[in-house]
Amino acid sequence: MNQDYSQRLRSLMQRCDIPSFRALAQQAEVSDWQIRQLRQGNLGQMRLEILQRISAALQLSLVELLSQLDQITTAPVAANPPDCLEPNSLEQQLAVLQQEYERSQTQLTEQPQTLQHQFQRSSLDTLESWLLYWPAAVFAVSQNPEFPANRLIPLVKPVEQLLAQWGVEAIASVGATVPYDPQLHQLIKGTANPGDPVRIRNPGYQHNGALLHRAKVEGE
Helix, strand or coil, X not given: CCCCCHHHHHHHHHHCCCCCHHHHHHHHCCCHHHHHHHHCCCHHHCCHXXXXXXXXXXXXXXXXXXXXXXXXXXXXXXXXXXXHCCCCCHHHHHHHHHHHHHHHHHHHHHHHHHHHHHHHHHHHHHCHHHHHHHHHHHHHHHCCCCCHHHHHHHHHHHHHHHHHHCCEEECCCCCXXXXXXXXXXXXXXXXXXXXXXXXEEECCEEECCEEEECEEEEEC
């Protein structure tokens, strides 16, 4: 049989000047139903995130909240051998929460790297036109220093620094002559065999060693 935690929970609420269970639900940003679940002792059916919100609203850690609720049990834990615990006992509910916590920690450890990579690729898709055509514009302006647009070149340095931090590297600079590699270069003018010298028209890019865009080249 589940414990009724209403009295102890109300005592914890009074310490924080929370006047009602509905007010607790609002402050913790959980539903009234979740508060009823807690009052009825159905901890094993509640998500860890919900319990953490409630404990924060009561200005307690999750462990402190569970310990405070445990104080209303009618018999010491030692009175019930581990193999005789009721299905919904607090001890078993704590074990379920511990498993969920460990699973959540594993997911949190794996998520940052995956999310960061997804964010970078999404951002690179947004910057695609800049990646492909801005270097060619910079090269054209650099050949004519008197052209007013020459003043715009320093403005793109932060973007270049951001790309460098993300591990984005240009395959070659605009105007450079390099050996033709069909894996890295897209021939847009003239003819060339692998290894023949070609001139870079638009730089291609690699992201942490993976090809993003082939460089556009002209045959000699």
